[in-house]
Amino acid sequence: MMTATPSEHAYEQLVTHRYRDFAAYNEWANRRLYAAAAQLSEAQYRADRGAFFGSVHGTLNHILVGDKLWLRRITGSGDEPAGLDAILFETLPELAQARAAEDARIAAYVAGLDATTLASDATYANVAGTRFTQQLATILDHVFNHQTHHRGQVHCLVSALLGNAAAPSLDLIAFQRERGLSRQG
Known part of the structure; x- marks a missing residue:
């Protein structure tokens, strides 16, 4: 049986930790964004503001x-x-509870991945039923990027409705600094 070289082990750690860090970042950013959304009035929360899915709620x-x-x-x-525009929960508290549960599910899933699994192919069907095969790591890249993309839309809506001070920083670097992944000086 072959053992991993130090550089192979370092690569394995880098790859697997990257997705664990992204899962932790998403939980952190979602928690902050939901706290900001909770400051909105019900009318502001539900108003169609022209985002892809209309409102903060959508x-x-x-x-x-x-x-x-x-x-x-x-x-x-x-x-x-x-469907992509399905309303899964009608109230923000219900949605926040489901969001926290899904964030925990994502974190648990990525915690069990290794570099070999991340490099393996996964086959799936999109909403139209077309089948695709691609590397699992690239699918996860999309999942995390998709959240970031739409969180940015909600952040913009909250900023427009309540002012910039009401919208928290969702920068990945702020999360990294808070978690001690960088140091000053």
Whole structure:
């Protein structure tokens, strides 16, 4: 049996930790964004403001829909929402609870991955039923990027409705600094 060289072990650690860090970042950013959304009035929260999914409510639901769809595609388990614009939960507290549960599910999933699994291919069908095969790591890149993309839309809506001071920093570097992944000086 061959053992990994120090450089191979370092690469394995880098790759697997990257996805664990992204899962932790997403949980952190989602928690901060939901706290900001909770400052909105019900009318502000539900108003169609021209985002891809209309309102803060619609966009937060969409992010959860996307995560549920992708985890179902790559794990074979979990809910499969009916459409990309599905409203899974009608109230922000219910949605926040479901978001926290999905963030924990994502973190648990990526915690069990190794570099070999990340480099393996996964086959899935999109919402139109077209089948695709691609490397699991690139699918996870999309999942994390998708959240970031739509969180940015919600952040913009909160900023427009309540002012910049009401919208927290969601910068990855702020998360990294908070977690001690960088140092000053």
